[in-house]
Amino acid sequence: xxxxxxxxxxxxxxxxxxxxxxxxxxxxxxxxxxxxxxxxxxxxxxxxxxxxxxxxxxxxxxxxxxxxxxxxxxxxxxxxxxxxxxxxxxxxxxxxxxxxxxxxxxxxxxxxxxxxxxxxxxxxxxxxxxxxxxxxxxxxxxxxxxxxxxxxxxxxxxxxxxxxxxxxxxxxxxxxxxxxxxxxxxxxxxxxxxxxxxxxxxxxxxxxxxxxxxxxxxxxxxxxxxxxxxxxxx
Numbered sequence: 001x002x003x004x005x006x007x008x009x010x011x012x013x014x015x016x017x018x019x020x021x022x023x024x025x026x027x028x029x030x031x032x033x034x035x036x037x038x039x040x041x042x043x044x045x046x047x048x049x050x051x052x053x054x055x056x057x058x059x060x061x062x063x064x065x066x067x068x069x070x071x072x073x074x075x076x077x078x079x080x081x082x083x084x085x086x087x088x089x090x091x092x093x094x095x096x097x098x099x100x101x102x103x104x105x106x107x108x109x110x111x112x113x114x115x116x117x118x119x120x121x122x123x124x125x126x127x128x129x130x131x132x133x134x135x136x137x138x139x140x141x142x143x144x145x146x147x148x149x150x151x152x153x154x155x156x157x158x159x160x161x162x163x164x165x166x167x168x169x170x171x172x173x174x175x176x177x178x179x180x181x182x183x184x185x186x187x188x189x190x191x192x193x194x195x196x197x198x199x200x201x202x203x204x205x206x207x208x209x210x211x212x213x214x215x216x217x218x219x220x221x222x223x224x225x226x227x228x229x230x231x232x233x234x
Contacts, residue, residue, distance in 0.1 A: 003033060003040070006076070008068035008230040010187030010212015015041040015076055027060030034058045038186050039066070041073050049083040051076075053090055057182030065131035067190015067215075067226050070095045071105050075230040093131045106227045109191070112198045112219070120156050123147060126199040130224065133161040133181075134195035141165045141177040148179025162189065166196045166208075174200055175209045187212030194224045 003014040014037050018024055025042050034040055040056040053073050055063040063069070070088045074097035077086045088095045096108045115127040120135070128134040135151050137143075148163045166176035178192040179185050188210040197206035197217035206217045218225040 004076075005037065005233040006041075006072040006230060007233050008072050008188070008190070009215055009228045010210060011068040011189065012037045012233065013039050013041050013069055013072055015043065015072065017043045017046070025054070025056060027056075030056045030060045031058075038180070038183055039063065039069065041069050041076075043073070043076075046077060046080065049077065049081050049086040051086070051088055053088060055090060057180070059182040061182040063132060063182070065090055065093060065109075065191055067107065067109060067130070067192075067194060068188060068228070068230075069190070070109075071097065071107055071190060071226070071228060071230045074105055074107065075099060075232075090131070103229060103231075104227055105230055106225060107190075109194060109224045109226055111222055112194055112224045113222075114198050118156075121150050121154055123151070125151065127161075128195040128198050130191040130194045130198075132191055133157065133159070134164060134192060134199075135161045136164045136166060136195055136199035138168065138200065139165050141167055141175055144177040144179055144185060148177075148185060152179055152181055162192060162195070164189075164192050164196050164199075166200060168200050172201070172204065172206050173209075174206060178210065188215065190215060190226050190228065193217050193228075194219075194226055198224065 042054040044052040113129040126136045144165045163179040178189040193208040193215040216227040
């Protein structure tokens with residue numbers, strides 16, 4: 001049984017099919033196998049252009065959603081099935097992905113919910129749900145090493161939260177860093193890009209630049225589309 005390694009805009013995930021494991025992954029197995037990756041994508045089932053996955057964080061916890069992770073799974077499934085349009089199911093959410101000829105992958109991630117700003121631990125925080133929880137602070141992204149761990153484990157978030165510190169450079173242009181729940185700082189995050197875009201813009205096209213590279217978000221009618229790259233590393 002072999003885990004393949006994939007990269008999406010700076011995020012690295014291992015991918016493995018449950019059928020090859022002989023049974024579902026466990027938290028202990030994830031922590032033993034993950035190495036320096038941001039997590040593991042466990043393919044529960046794949047049939048034609050549809051697959052169901054479980055997304056594991058590096059600490060052995062399960063993520064409700066991952067934009068970069070589902071994009072990797074979409075490319076894996078497209079290569080396996082020969083189809084350019086595929087569907088990735090994560091829990092109750094289904095991500096529809098289209099792989100273009102130039103290698104970019106557009107995903108319809110579904111509904112985005114933006115809540116009223118709150119004051120948490122001395123920071124103005126906009127809470128956003130993209131199927132998973134986010135806390136967005138508009139400020140200096142270099143402050144993430146302080147703000148990220150403080151908000152992730154704050155009592156306001158008993159299940160913990162993903163944290164982003166974002167700077168709006170111009171309309172439709174944002175620079176951000178992300179602290180992922182159960183992982184720590186990562187070079188990129190797909191759902192974080194959507195959360196940042198939704199917290200700083202009402203609708204339209206937004207480019208969110210992370211240390212791992214830019215991701216393109218489109219907001220329309222309370223739903224989000226995410227476009228970015230993915231590739232197999234080994």
